[in-house]
Amino acid sequence: MGEKSKSRGCFGWFIALIVLAAVILAVVYMVKSKMKKPDDNDDNEAGPVPGPPGAIDKKYADALKLALQFFDIQKSGKLVNNTIPWRGDSGLKDGSEANLDLSKGLYDAGDHIKFGFPMAFTATVLSWSILEYADQMDAVNLLDPAKDSLKWTTDYFVTAHPSDNVLYIQVGDPEVDHPCWERPETMKGKRPVIKIDADTPGTEVAAETAAAMASASLVFKDSDPQYSATLLKHAKQLFEFADSKRGLYSVNIPEVQKFYNSTGYGDELLWAASWLYHATEEKTYLDYVTKHGNEFARFGNPTWFSWDDKLAGTQVLLSRLLFFKKDLSGSKALASYRGTAKAVMCGLLPKSPTATGSRSNSGLVLVSDWNPLQQSVSAAFLASLFSDYMLTSRIHKISCNGKIFKATELRDFAKSQADYILGKNPMGMSFVVGYGDKYPEYIHHRGASIPADATTGCLDGFKYFNSTKPNPNIAYGALVGGPYLNETFSDSRENVRQNEPTTYNNALLVGLLSSLVTTSSALQSLK
Secondary structure: HHHHHHHHHHHHHHHHHHHHHHHHHHHHHHHHHHOOOOOHHHOOEEEEEEEEOOOOOHHHHHHHHOOOOOOOHOOOOOOOOOOOOOOOOOOOOHHHHOOOOOOOOEEOOOOOEEEHHHHHHHHHHHHHHHHHHHHHHHHHOHHHHHHHHHHHHHHHHHHHOOEEEEEEEEEEEHHOOOOOOOOOOHHOOOOOOOEEOOOOHHHHHHHHHHHHHHHHHHHHHOOHHHHHHHHHHHHHHHHHHHHHHHOOOHHHOOOHHHHHOOOOOOHHHHHHHHHHHHHHHOOHHHHHHHOOOOHHHHOOOOOOOOOOOOOOHHEEEEHHHHHOOOOOOOOOHHHHHHHHHHHHHHHOOOOOOOOOOOOOOOOOEOOOOOHHHHHHHHHHHHHHHHHHHHHHHOHHHHEEEEEEHHHHHHHHHHHHHHHOOOOOOOOOOOEEOOOOOOOOOOOOOHHHOOOOOOOOOOOHHHHOOOOOOOOOOOOEEEEEEOOOOOOOOHHHHHHHHHEEEEEHHHHHHHHHHHHOOOOOOOOOOOO
Protein backbone atom coordinates (compact mmCIF):
# COMPACT_ATOMS: atom_id res chain seq x y z
CA MET A 1 0.00 0.00 0.00
CA GLY A 2 2.76 2.47 0.96
CA GLU A 3 4.77 1.88 -2.26
CA LYS A 4 1.66 2.32 -4.43
CA SER A 5 0.74 5.55 -2.70
CA LYS A 6 4.25 6.91 -3.19
CA SER A 7 4.18 5.96 -6.86
CA ARG A 8 0.84 7.69 -7.35
CA GLY A 9 2.18 10.83 -5.67
CA CYS A 10 5.19 11.04 -8.01
CA PHE A 11 3.01 10.43 -11.01
CA GLY A 12 0.64 13.21 -9.93
CA TRP A 13 3.53 15.66 -9.57
CA PHE A 14 4.76 14.68 -13.04
CA ILE A 15 1.34 15.40 -14.58
CA ALA A 16 1.16 18.70 -12.75
CA LEU A 17 4.57 19.75 -14.09
CA ILE A 18 3.49 18.91 -17.65
CA VAL A 19 0.30 20.96 -17.29
CA LEU A 20 2.26 23.86 -15.77
CA ALA A 21 4.77 23.76 -18.62
CA ALA A 22 1.93 23.77 -21.16
CA VAL A 23 0.33 26.77 -19.48
CA ILE A 24 3.64 28.66 -19.43
CA LEU A 25 4.25 27.93 -23.12
CA ALA A 26 0.74 29.09 -23.98
CA VAL A 27 1.22 32.35 -22.06
CA VAL A 28 4.60 32.96 -23.72
CA TYR A 29 3.06 32.35 -27.15
CA MET A 30 0.21 34.76 -26.46
CA VAL A 31 2.57 37.46 -25.22
CA LYS A 32 4.81 37.06 -28.25
CA SER A 33 1.82 37.15 -30.57
CA LYS A 34 0.64 40.41 -29.03
CA MET A 35 4.11 41.94 -29.15
CA LYS A 36 4.76 40.84 -32.73
CA LYS A 37 4.43 43.64 -35.24
CA PRO A 38 2.02 42.68 -38.05
CA ASP A 39 3.60 42.41 -41.48
CA ASP A 40 2.61 41.33 -44.95
CA ASN A 41 2.39 37.68 -43.85
CA ASP A 42 -0.40 38.44 -41.39
CA ASP A 43 -2.91 38.70 -44.22
CA ASN A 44 -2.38 35.06 -45.19
CA GLU A 45 -4.77 33.56 -42.64
CA ALA A 46 -7.36 31.33 -44.29
CA GLY A 47 -10.91 32.59 -44.42
CA PRO A 48 -14.16 31.44 -46.01
CA VAL A 49 -14.36 31.28 -49.80
CA PRO A 50 -17.39 32.98 -51.41
CA GLY A 51 -19.60 30.65 -53.42
CA PRO A 52 -21.79 31.13 -56.50
CA PRO A 53 -23.94 34.27 -56.85
CA GLY A 54 -26.18 34.72 -53.84
CA ALA A 55 -29.23 36.88 -53.18
CA ILE A 56 -29.69 39.87 -55.48
CA ASP A 57 -29.50 43.36 -53.99
CA LYS A 58 -32.28 45.11 -55.89
CA LYS A 59 -30.90 48.58 -55.20
CA TYR A 60 -27.67 47.87 -57.03
CA ALA A 61 -29.38 45.78 -59.72
CA ASP A 62 -31.74 48.63 -60.61
CA ALA A 63 -28.87 51.12 -60.72
CA LEU A 64 -26.77 48.77 -62.87
CA LYS A 65 -29.55 48.46 -65.43
CA LEU A 66 -29.69 52.24 -65.72
CA ALA A 67 -25.91 52.64 -65.86
CA LEU A 68 -25.69 50.29 -68.84
CA GLN A 69 -28.51 52.11 -70.61
CA PHE A 70 -26.38 55.26 -70.79
CA PHE A 71 -24.12 53.56 -73.34
CA ASP A 72 -27.11 53.21 -75.68
CA ILE A 73 -27.71 56.94 -75.28
CA GLN A 74 -24.10 57.67 -76.30
CA LYS A 75 -23.94 55.45 -79.40
CA SER A 76 -23.05 56.92 -82.76
CA GLY A 77 -23.87 55.33 -86.11
CA LYS A 78 -26.84 53.44 -87.51
CA LEU A 79 -28.56 52.21 -84.40
CA VAL A 80 -29.71 48.60 -84.14
CA ASN A 81 -32.62 47.62 -81.89
CA ASN A 82 -32.69 51.15 -80.53
CA THR A 83 -34.57 51.40 -77.23
CA ILE A 84 -33.97 55.12 -76.63
CA PRO A 85 -37.00 56.95 -78.11
CA TRP A 86 -35.22 60.29 -78.46
CA ARG A 87 -32.10 58.89 -80.12
CA GLY A 88 -31.64 58.08 -83.81
CA ASP A 89 -28.93 57.48 -86.38
CA SER A 90 -26.04 59.95 -86.36
CA GLY A 91 -22.46 60.34 -87.56
CA LEU A 92 -23.14 58.06 -90.52
CA LYS A 93 -20.45 59.69 -92.64
CA ASP A 94 -17.80 59.76 -89.92
CA GLY A 95 -14.44 58.68 -91.32
CA SER A 96 -15.42 59.28 -94.93
CA GLU A 97 -12.54 61.70 -95.50
CA ALA A 98 -10.19 58.79 -94.75
CA ASN A 99 -12.31 56.32 -96.72
CA LEU A 100 -13.19 54.51 -93.49
CA ASP A 101 -16.50 53.78 -91.80
CA LEU A 102 -16.00 55.29 -88.36
CA SER A 103 -19.72 55.72 -87.75
CA LYS A 104 -19.84 53.50 -84.67
CA GLY A 105 -18.24 54.24 -81.31
CA LEU A 106 -19.41 56.44 -78.45
CA TYR A 107 -19.75 60.17 -77.92
CA ASP A 108 -17.71 60.62 -74.78
CA ALA A 109 -19.89 63.08 -72.86
CA GLY A 110 -22.50 65.78 -73.52
CA ASP A 111 -21.03 66.74 -76.88
CA HIS A 112 -20.58 64.87 -80.18
CA ILE A 113 -16.84 64.24 -80.34
CA LYS A 114 -15.47 60.72 -80.43
CA PHE A 115 -12.25 61.00 -78.43
CA GLY A 116 -10.31 57.76 -78.84
CA PHE A 117 -8.25 57.95 -75.65
CA PRO A 118 -11.11 58.02 -73.10
CA MET A 119 -13.24 55.77 -75.33
CA ALA A 120 -10.54 53.10 -75.22
CA PHE A 121 -10.36 53.39 -71.43
CA THR A 122 -14.13 53.02 -71.32
CA ALA A 123 -13.87 49.80 -73.34
CA THR A 124 -11.05 48.40 -71.20
CA VAL A 125 -12.91 49.01 -67.94
CA LEU A 126 -16.15 47.64 -69.38
CA SER A 127 -14.26 44.51 -70.49
CA TRP A 128 -12.68 44.15 -67.05
CA SER A 129 -16.09 44.50 -65.42
CA ILE A 130 -17.58 41.80 -67.66
CA LEU A 131 -14.64 39.45 -67.16
CA GLU A 132 -14.72 39.70 -63.38
CA TYR A 133 -18.47 39.93 -62.85
CA ALA A 134 -20.16 38.14 -65.76
CA ASP A 135 -21.96 35.80 -63.33
CA GLN A 136 -23.34 38.74 -61.38
CA MET A 137 -24.43 40.54 -64.56
CA ASP A 138 -26.02 37.37 -65.88
CA ALA A 139 -27.90 36.86 -62.62
CA VAL A 140 -29.80 40.10 -63.33
CA ASN A 141 -30.01 39.58 -67.12
CA LEU A 142 -27.59 42.38 -67.96
CA LEU A 143 -24.63 40.49 -69.40
CA ASP A 144 -25.82 40.67 -73.01
CA PRO A 145 -26.44 44.46 -72.93
CA ALA A 146 -22.96 44.97 -71.49
CA LYS A 147 -21.33 42.86 -74.19
CA ASP A 148 -23.37 44.64 -76.88
CA SER A 149 -22.14 48.06 -75.78
CA LEU A 150 -18.59 46.77 -75.65
CA LYS A 151 -18.75 45.31 -79.15
CA TRP A 152 -20.21 48.54 -80.53
CA THR A 153 -17.07 50.25 -79.25
CA THR A 154 -14.50 47.63 -80.30
CA ASP A 155 -16.04 47.44 -83.79
CA TYR A 156 -15.12 51.11 -84.07
CA PHE A 157 -11.53 50.45 -82.96
CA VAL A 158 -11.07 47.61 -85.43
CA THR A 159 -11.97 49.99 -88.26
CA ALA A 160 -9.95 52.84 -86.74
CA HIS A 161 -6.80 50.69 -86.99
CA PRO A 162 -6.46 50.11 -90.77
CA SER A 163 -2.75 49.19 -90.68
CA ASP A 164 -0.07 48.27 -88.13
CA ASN A 165 1.18 51.79 -87.38
CA VAL A 166 -1.93 53.86 -88.08
CA LEU A 167 -4.71 54.53 -85.59
CA TYR A 168 -7.48 57.10 -85.95
CA ILE A 169 -7.93 58.62 -82.53
CA GLN A 170 -10.59 61.29 -82.94
CA VAL A 171 -13.66 62.11 -85.01
CA GLY A 172 -15.00 65.64 -84.93
CA ASP A 173 -13.46 69.00 -84.07
CA PRO A 174 -14.26 70.42 -80.62
CA GLU A 175 -13.67 73.93 -81.93
CA VAL A 176 -16.54 73.36 -84.37
CA ASP A 177 -18.73 71.16 -82.19
CA HIS A 178 -18.65 72.94 -78.86
CA PRO A 179 -19.94 76.34 -80.09
CA CYS A 180 -23.06 74.52 -81.32
CA TRP A 181 -25.97 73.18 -79.28
CA GLU A 182 -27.79 70.63 -81.40
CA ARG A 183 -28.82 67.00 -81.43
CA PRO A 184 -26.32 64.52 -82.91
CA GLU A 185 -28.97 63.40 -85.38
CA THR A 186 -29.11 66.87 -86.98
CA MET A 187 -25.50 68.07 -86.73
CA LYS A 188 -24.14 69.44 -89.98
CA GLY A 189 -20.66 70.68 -89.02
CA LYS A 190 -17.49 69.20 -90.46
CA ARG A 191 -16.32 65.95 -88.88
CA PRO A 192 -12.57 65.79 -89.50
CA VAL A 193 -10.51 62.85 -88.27
CA ILE A 194 -7.17 62.78 -86.45
CA LYS A 195 -4.72 59.91 -86.63
CA ILE A 196 -1.42 58.84 -85.13
CA ASP A 197 1.20 57.05 -87.18
CA ALA A 198 4.93 56.34 -87.28
CA ASP A 199 5.69 60.01 -88.02
CA THR A 200 3.23 61.35 -85.45
CA PRO A 201 3.19 58.75 -82.67
CA GLY A 202 0.87 58.67 -79.68
CA THR A 203 2.06 55.97 -77.35
CA GLU A 204 -0.57 56.36 -74.62
CA VAL A 205 -3.61 56.24 -76.91
CA ALA A 206 -2.18 53.35 -78.97
CA ALA A 207 -1.37 51.40 -75.79
CA GLU A 208 -4.77 52.11 -74.22
CA THR A 209 -6.48 50.92 -77.40
CA ALA A 210 -4.30 47.80 -77.28
CA ALA A 211 -5.49 47.22 -73.71
CA ALA A 212 -9.11 47.63 -74.83
CA MET A 213 -8.70 45.14 -77.68
CA ALA A 214 -6.79 42.60 -75.55
CA SER A 215 -9.28 42.67 -72.69
CA ALA A 216 -12.25 42.53 -75.07
CA SER A 217 -10.68 39.54 -76.84
CA LEU A 218 -11.10 37.65 -73.57
CA VAL A 219 -14.75 38.70 -73.28
CA PHE A 220 -15.60 37.27 -76.71
CA LYS A 221 -13.24 34.29 -76.64
CA ASP A 222 -15.97 31.70 -76.09
CA SER A 223 -18.97 33.36 -77.74
CA ASP A 224 -17.20 34.58 -80.89
CA PRO A 225 -13.69 33.05 -81.26
CA GLN A 226 -13.08 34.60 -84.69
CA TYR A 227 -13.88 38.10 -83.49
CA SER A 228 -11.77 37.49 -80.38
CA ALA A 229 -8.80 36.51 -82.56
CA THR A 230 -9.25 39.66 -84.64
CA LEU A 231 -9.22 41.84 -81.53
CA LEU A 232 -6.13 40.12 -80.19
CA LYS A 233 -4.28 40.59 -83.48
CA HIS A 234 -5.02 44.32 -83.40
CA ALA A 235 -4.02 44.50 -79.74
CA LYS A 236 -0.60 42.97 -80.42
CA GLN A 237 0.03 45.25 -83.39
CA LEU A 238 -1.00 48.34 -81.45
CA PHE A 239 1.19 47.47 -78.49
CA GLU A 240 4.19 47.00 -80.76
CA PHE A 241 3.39 50.35 -82.41
CA ALA A 242 2.99 52.06 -79.02
CA ASP A 243 6.25 50.72 -77.64
CA SER A 244 8.46 50.97 -80.73
CA LYS A 245 7.30 54.46 -81.79
CA ARG A 246 7.20 56.27 -78.49
CA GLY A 247 5.82 59.77 -78.19
CA LEU A 248 3.17 61.68 -76.21
CA TYR A 249 0.07 62.12 -78.32
CA SER A 250 -0.86 65.37 -76.61
CA VAL A 251 2.58 66.79 -77.48
CA ASN A 252 2.57 65.59 -81.07
CA ILE A 253 -1.06 66.65 -81.52
CA PRO A 254 -1.35 69.85 -79.44
CA GLU A 255 -5.03 70.44 -80.21
CA VAL A 256 -6.05 67.57 -77.89
CA GLN A 257 -4.41 69.19 -74.86
CA LYS A 258 -7.47 71.27 -73.96
CA PHE A 259 -9.65 68.19 -73.69
CA TYR A 260 -7.77 64.96 -72.86
CA ASN A 261 -4.21 65.94 -72.14
CA SER A 262 -1.98 63.02 -71.23
CA THR A 263 0.53 63.23 -68.39
CA GLY A 264 2.66 60.32 -69.61
CA TYR A 265 2.60 56.98 -71.41
CA GLY A 266 4.46 54.62 -69.08
CA ASP A 267 1.28 53.63 -67.26
CA GLU A 268 -0.50 52.75 -70.51
CA LEU A 269 2.41 50.58 -71.66
CA LEU A 270 2.32 48.58 -68.41
CA TRP A 271 -1.49 48.42 -68.53
CA ALA A 272 -1.53 47.15 -72.12
CA ALA A 273 1.22 44.58 -71.50
CA SER A 274 -0.68 43.35 -68.43
CA TRP A 275 -3.83 42.80 -70.45
CA LEU A 276 -1.91 41.14 -73.25
CA TYR A 277 -0.40 38.72 -70.76
CA HIS A 278 -3.83 37.85 -69.39
CA ALA A 279 -5.11 37.37 -72.95
CA THR A 280 -2.18 35.30 -74.23
CA GLU A 281 -0.17 34.08 -71.22
CA GLU A 282 2.88 34.77 -73.39
CA LYS A 283 5.91 35.31 -71.19
CA THR A 284 7.14 38.25 -73.25
CA TYR A 285 4.35 40.45 -71.87
CA LEU A 286 4.96 39.38 -68.29
CA ASP A 287 8.65 40.07 -68.79
CA TYR A 288 7.73 43.53 -70.05
CA VAL A 289 5.91 44.55 -66.87
CA THR A 290 8.63 43.09 -64.64
CA LYS A 291 11.43 44.68 -66.65
CA HIS A 292 9.86 48.15 -66.89
CA GLY A 293 8.27 48.30 -63.46
CA ASN A 294 11.00 50.42 -61.88
CA GLU A 295 10.88 52.76 -64.88
CA PHE A 296 7.13 53.36 -64.98
CA ALA A 297 5.23 51.83 -62.04
CA ARG A 298 6.09 54.27 -59.21
CA PHE A 299 6.25 51.43 -56.71
CA GLY A 300 5.22 52.41 -53.20
CA ASN A 301 3.39 55.53 -54.36
CA PRO A 302 -0.39 55.07 -54.49
CA THR A 303 -2.15 56.83 -57.35
CA TRP A 304 -5.74 57.46 -58.46
CA PHE A 305 -7.18 55.33 -61.26
CA SER A 306 -8.55 57.38 -64.17
CA TRP A 307 -8.67 57.74 -67.95
CA ASP A 308 -5.23 59.40 -67.72
CA ASP A 309 -3.49 57.32 -65.04
CA LYS A 310 -3.73 53.51 -65.22
CA LEU A 311 -1.13 52.61 -62.56
CA ALA A 312 -3.52 51.70 -59.74
CA GLY A 313 -5.56 49.58 -62.13
CA THR A 314 -2.42 47.88 -63.41
CA GLN A 315 -1.25 47.11 -59.89
CA VAL A 316 -4.57 45.53 -58.94
CA LEU A 317 -4.75 43.59 -62.22
CA LEU A 318 -1.25 42.18 -61.76
CA SER A 319 -2.01 41.40 -58.11
CA ARG A 320 -4.53 38.81 -59.23
CA LEU A 321 -1.61 36.82 -60.68
CA LEU A 322 -0.08 36.42 -57.22
CA PHE A 323 -3.48 35.67 -55.71
CA PHE A 324 -4.31 32.91 -58.18
CA LYS A 325 -1.15 31.72 -59.97
CA LYS A 326 0.95 29.82 -57.47
CA ASP A 327 3.78 29.32 -59.97
CA LEU A 328 4.34 33.11 -59.94
CA SER A 329 4.31 33.46 -56.15
CA GLY A 330 8.08 33.96 -55.99
CA SER A 331 8.16 36.91 -58.40
CA LYS A 332 9.69 39.90 -56.61
CA ALA A 333 8.62 42.24 -59.41
CA LEU A 334 4.98 41.17 -59.14
CA ALA A 335 5.26 41.48 -55.37
CA SER A 336 6.14 45.16 -55.88
CA TYR A 337 2.97 45.66 -57.93
CA ARG A 338 0.89 43.89 -55.31
CA GLY A 339 2.56 45.82 -52.51
CA THR A 340 1.64 49.10 -54.18
CA ALA A 341 -1.89 47.84 -54.78
CA LYS A 342 -2.13 47.14 -51.05
CA ALA A 343 -0.91 50.67 -50.36
CA VAL A 344 -3.73 51.94 -52.58
CA MET A 345 -6.22 49.86 -50.57
CA CYS A 346 -4.84 51.08 -47.25
CA GLY A 347 -5.25 54.63 -48.45
CA LEU A 348 -8.93 54.01 -49.10
CA LEU A 349 -9.84 52.42 -45.77
CA PRO A 350 -11.10 55.34 -43.65
CA LYS A 351 -9.59 54.08 -40.36
CA SER A 352 -6.22 53.13 -41.83
CA PRO A 353 -3.09 54.93 -40.56
CA THR A 354 -2.40 55.87 -44.19
CA ALA A 355 -5.99 56.84 -45.09
CA THR A 356 -6.27 59.58 -47.67
CA GLY A 357 -7.51 62.92 -46.41
CA SER A 358 -9.14 63.60 -49.77
CA ARG A 359 -12.70 62.89 -48.66
CA SER A 360 -15.80 64.79 -47.70
CA ASN A 361 -17.19 64.95 -44.18
CA SER A 362 -19.59 62.17 -45.18
CA GLY A 363 -16.77 59.91 -46.39
CA LEU A 364 -16.90 60.36 -50.15
CA VAL A 365 -13.45 60.17 -51.74
CA LEU A 366 -12.94 63.39 -53.73
CA VAL A 367 -9.75 64.45 -55.47
CA SER A 368 -10.70 66.98 -58.15
CA ASP A 369 -13.22 69.77 -58.63
CA TRP A 370 -13.66 68.70 -62.25
CA ASN A 371 -15.69 65.51 -62.64
CA PRO A 372 -15.27 64.79 -58.90
CA LEU A 373 -16.92 61.35 -58.85
CA GLN A 374 -14.42 59.77 -61.25
CA GLN A 375 -11.99 58.97 -58.43
CA SER A 376 -14.80 58.03 -56.03
CA VAL A 377 -16.19 55.38 -58.32
CA SER A 378 -12.82 54.16 -59.61
CA ALA A 379 -11.45 53.76 -56.08
CA ALA A 380 -14.57 51.86 -55.02
CA PHE A 381 -14.36 49.58 -58.06
CA LEU A 382 -10.74 48.67 -57.33
CA ALA A 383 -11.47 48.14 -53.64
CA SER A 384 -14.29 45.75 -54.42
CA LEU A 385 -12.09 43.84 -56.87
CA PHE A 386 -9.20 43.53 -54.41
CA SER A 387 -11.55 42.40 -51.66
CA ASP A 388 -12.96 39.69 -53.94
CA TYR A 389 -9.45 38.54 -54.88
CA MET A 390 -8.54 38.26 -51.20
CA LEU A 391 -11.65 36.41 -50.14
CA THR A 392 -11.50 33.97 -53.04
CA SER A 393 -7.87 33.27 -52.11
CA ARG A 394 -8.94 32.68 -48.49
CA ILE A 395 -7.01 35.74 -47.37
CA HIS A 396 -9.28 37.77 -45.15
CA LYS A 397 -6.95 40.33 -43.55
CA ILE A 398 -4.75 43.15 -44.79
CA SER A 399 -2.10 45.00 -42.76
CA CYS A 400 -1.83 48.77 -43.08
CA ASN A 401 1.25 50.06 -41.26
CA GLY A 402 0.73 47.49 -38.53
CA LYS A 403 -3.02 47.85 -38.19
CA ILE A 404 -5.10 44.89 -39.36
CA PHE A 405 -8.28 45.24 -41.42
CA LYS A 406 -10.66 42.66 -42.83
CA ALA A 407 -11.05 42.17 -46.57
CA THR A 408 -14.76 42.78 -46.05
CA GLU A 409 -13.94 46.32 -44.90
CA LEU A 410 -12.75 47.08 -48.43
CA ARG A 411 -16.14 45.96 -49.69
CA ASP A 412 -17.81 48.11 -47.04
CA PHE A 413 -15.82 51.08 -48.34
CA ALA A 414 -16.94 50.32 -51.91
CA LYS A 415 -20.56 50.14 -50.74
CA SER A 416 -20.25 53.45 -48.93
CA GLN A 417 -19.15 55.18 -52.13
CA ALA A 418 -21.89 53.51 -54.20
CA ASP A 419 -24.54 54.38 -51.62
CA TYR A 420 -23.44 58.02 -51.54
CA ILE A 421 -23.63 58.18 -55.33
CA LEU A 422 -27.12 56.65 -55.26
CA GLY A 423 -28.49 59.17 -52.79
CA LYS A 424 -27.27 58.43 -49.26
CA ASN A 425 -25.67 61.86 -48.84
CA PRO A 426 -26.39 65.23 -47.15
CA MET A 427 -28.07 66.50 -50.34
CA GLY A 428 -30.43 63.53 -50.52
CA MET A 429 -29.66 63.41 -54.24
CA SER A 430 -28.77 60.53 -56.52
CA PHE A 431 -26.06 61.42 -59.02
CA VAL A 432 -27.26 58.73 -61.42
CA VAL A 433 -29.93 60.25 -63.65
CA GLY A 434 -33.26 58.46 -63.31
CA TYR A 435 -32.36 56.67 -60.09
CA GLY A 436 -34.30 57.52 -56.94
CA ASP A 437 -36.72 60.36 -56.31
CA LYS A 438 -34.23 63.19 -56.69
CA TYR A 439 -31.55 63.34 -59.38
CA PRO A 440 -30.08 65.97 -61.76
CA GLU A 441 -32.65 67.25 -64.27
CA TYR A 442 -30.53 69.84 -66.10
CA ILE A 443 -27.49 67.80 -67.10
CA HIS A 444 -25.05 69.23 -69.62
CA HIS A 445 -26.03 67.00 -72.54
CA ARG A 446 -27.14 68.21 -75.95
CA GLY A 447 -29.32 65.28 -76.89
CA ALA A 448 -31.11 65.18 -73.55
CA SER A 449 -31.84 68.92 -73.50
CA ILE A 450 -33.43 69.27 -76.96
CA PRO A 451 -36.85 67.80 -77.82
CA ALA A 452 -36.58 64.89 -80.25
CA ASP A 453 -38.92 66.57 -82.73
CA ALA A 454 -37.16 69.95 -82.65
CA THR A 455 -35.45 71.27 -85.76
CA THR A 456 -32.42 73.33 -84.83
CA GLY A 457 -29.25 74.56 -86.40
CA CYS A 458 -25.92 75.15 -84.72
CA LEU A 459 -26.92 78.23 -82.74
CA ASP A 460 -30.69 78.30 -82.32
CA GLY A 461 -30.49 75.18 -80.17
CA PHE A 462 -29.13 77.36 -77.40
CA LYS A 463 -32.68 78.35 -76.52
CA TYR A 464 -32.93 74.88 -75.01
CA PHE A 465 -29.57 75.26 -73.30
CA ASN A 466 -30.82 78.48 -71.69
CA SER A 467 -34.27 77.10 -70.87
CA THR A 468 -35.37 77.11 -67.23
CA LYS A 469 -37.29 73.87 -67.79
CA PRO A 470 -35.79 70.46 -66.99
CA ASN A 471 -34.37 68.46 -69.89
CA PRO A 472 -37.23 67.03 -71.97
CA ASN A 473 -35.35 63.75 -72.43
CA ILE A 474 -34.14 61.81 -69.41
CA ALA A 475 -30.61 60.42 -69.95
CA TYR A 476 -31.26 57.37 -67.82
CA GLY A 477 -28.19 55.98 -66.10
CA ALA A 478 -25.88 58.94 -66.72
CA LEU A 479 -23.45 59.43 -63.84
CA VAL A 480 -22.78 63.16 -63.61
CA GLY A 481 -19.60 64.80 -62.33
CA GLY A 482 -20.91 65.05 -58.78
CA PRO A 483 -20.46 67.18 -55.66
CA TYR A 484 -17.57 69.31 -54.51
CA LEU A 485 -15.56 68.56 -51.38
CA ASN A 486 -17.89 70.78 -49.33
CA GLU A 487 -20.77 68.56 -50.50
CA THR A 488 -22.54 71.11 -52.64
CA PHE A 489 -23.93 70.53 -56.12
CA SER A 490 -25.49 72.85 -58.67
CA ASP A 491 -27.94 71.23 -61.09
CA SER A 492 -27.36 73.54 -64.06
CA ARG A 493 -26.62 72.93 -67.76
CA GLU A 494 -23.89 75.54 -67.55
CA ASN A 495 -22.14 73.59 -64.80
CA VAL A 496 -19.85 71.41 -66.91
CA ARG A 497 -17.60 70.55 -63.97
CA GLN A 498 -20.34 68.91 -61.91
CA ASN A 499 -23.21 68.15 -64.25
CA GLU A 500 -21.79 66.56 -67.40
CA PRO A 501 -21.85 62.76 -67.68
CA THR A 502 -19.07 60.72 -69.30
CA THR A 503 -18.87 57.20 -70.68
CA TYR A 504 -15.74 56.37 -68.68
CA ASN A 505 -17.42 57.30 -65.38
CA ASN A 506 -20.25 55.00 -66.34
CA ALA A 507 -17.92 52.13 -67.23
CA LEU A 508 -16.42 52.36 -63.75
CA LEU A 509 -19.90 52.56 -62.25
CA VAL A 510 -20.92 49.41 -64.14
CA GLY A 511 -17.94 47.58 -62.65
CA LEU A 512 -18.67 48.81 -59.14
CA LEU A 513 -22.39 48.01 -59.22
CA SER A 514 -21.77 44.60 -60.81
CA SER A 515 -19.50 43.72 -57.92
CA LEU A 516 -22.19 44.65 -55.40
CA VAL A 517 -25.27 43.15 -57.06
CA THR A 518 -24.53 39.85 -55.33
CA THR A 519 -21.61 38.05 -53.70
CA SER A 520 -19.56 35.57 -55.70
CA SER A 521 -16.08 34.09 -55.96
CA ALA A 522 -13.59 35.83 -58.23
CA LEU A 523 -12.45 33.93 -61.30
CA GLN A 524 -9.15 32.12 -60.84
CA SER A 525 -8.18 33.00 -64.43
CA LEU A 526 -9.51 35.50 -66.95
CA LYS A 527 -8.33 33.40 -69.91
